[in-house]
Amino acid sequence: YHIGALMYDALAVHQALGAPDDAVLIGHDWGAFTACAIAAYPASPFAEHISMAVPPVGAINKTRGAIGRQLKMMPRQLRNSWYIL
Incomplete structure (x- = not known):
């Protein structure tokens, strides 16, 4: 999966x-x-x-300065997000 290809597909379906x-993309x-x-x-x-x-x-970028807290959370988050990596 590549975001560019998925974008192309969504735009082509539209x-x-x-x-x-007034179509809404969810x-x-x-x-x-x-x-x-x-x-x-x-x-x-x-x-x-x-x-x-x-x-x-934009919300993810706002947390970039809190590297220590993020490193502590990373193993748990990786375990929870395995299917999109």
Whole structure:
């Protein structure tokens, strides 16, 4: 899986279905990464983008300074997120 390929697929489905201008993209897990990427895409045809089970990249970047706390959490988080690595 590559985010660019998943973005392309979501955009192609939107176009193939002739989705209206008020279409909403909802992504969960891998789809959440895709929804966040499409939300950052200036030409996104979706009116809204919803990401579930994955925080937006901006929220992740805000925690970068807390490296000690993150290192303690990392083994547990890796165990919980094995399926997306």
